[in-house]
Amino acid sequence: MKRYIQHEYLRISHFTGTEWQHPVHNHNHFELIFVHEGAGNHCISNMQIPFEGKAIFILGPSDAHHFELHAPTTFTFLKFTNTYLGDPHWNQTLEHLLQAGRQQRLTLPATAATKTDQLIRLIVQEWKENHQENSPTIRYLMQGLLSMVQTFIPSTLDNLGTKHQQKITSLIDYIHDNIHLADQLQTEQLAAQFDLSKHYLGVYFKEQTGVTLRDYITKYKLHLIENKLLHSGLSLKEISHEFGFSDTSHFNKFFRKHHQVSPSVFRAKAKNR
Structure with missing residues (x-):
């Protein structure tokens, strides 16, 4: 699907x-x-x-x-x-x-x-x-x-929704809520949190979403960083710290890998459009 x-x-x-x-x-x-x-x-x-x-x-x-x-x-x-x-x-x-x-x-x-x-x-x-x-x-x-x-919905409803549906939704919610905490998004931590083996976790996520777990986390984090660069006055150091990078060098390397330009160049180009 x-x-x-x-x-x-x-x-x-x-x-x-x-x-x-x-x-x-x-x-x-x-x-x-x-x-x-x-x-x-x-x-x-x-x-x-x-x-x-x-x-x-x-x-x-x-x-x-x-x-x-x-x-x-x-x-x-x-x-x-x-x-x-x-x-x-x-x-x-x-x-x-x-x-x-x-x-x-x-x-x-x-x-x-x-x-x-x-x-x-x-x-x-x-x-x-x-x-x-x-x-x-x-x-x-x-x-x-x-x-x-x-206000137009009955206050009492049957509790529907399968455990299967709830687990992948909860897993995605957990990633969104902890995207700034790299330690919380390690395979071992996620597997333990959702009662899956660390070997099956990636297979399960790909089956349910169509993308790999690492790719999903990376692209979601990248999008949030782009938002900070475009719509906030935070310095590169502050953004780097917010997203759990050990220093701005690692932050620059991560960003350049996906955009082929540094965060500062990306921000400058956006301001000049």
Whole structure:
């Protein structure tokens, strides 16, 4: 199965389609999908959910899905990692919405659907104007969106989700939460944390994500470093220390290996664009 890997905290897309262009796939991130208008079926992990008009879906990293479109359909996809929302309270809110979606109880009354449509269009407009994954405005709007949707969901839901799905999601969450701590991401530590043998850990991760464990950690760390270089005033020494490099020489070597330029040159080029 195809697995889409996203290292950005947030990515937003808004489009209209008459035919679904993607194979059945899952992700390493969460997705909130809003249908503004259209009709078809959303096939999620062996469930087929029909929709017509406005509809909302929330997917976790292990949820395999695709759409079958019966009419031109306008979508907004809000794709974000587990660390994007910040406070653990929002991760609990998200888990509640995921459980509702898996039980096909994630439905909105007409007035709520209209409000959700308007709020999501505002988020899209902010994204088009700034295109910054770290935008505080978009983060607050996203939190407001989740809070509003949650008010229309039953407070008591069955606890669904297989141990298999939960383990790979927890493993990815753990990597995101500990990306600044190299010792916590060693094979032995990860294997012990998730009750896997150190020899099977890499095989398991590749089977579930389609990429190697080391490659995933490296690319995620690299993306966060790029963000710091582009959007913070931290010195190279401070960034190097934050990500656990023993000195700036090792930091420079790591960055140059993947970008063929030093961090300082990368930052300077970005400022001159």
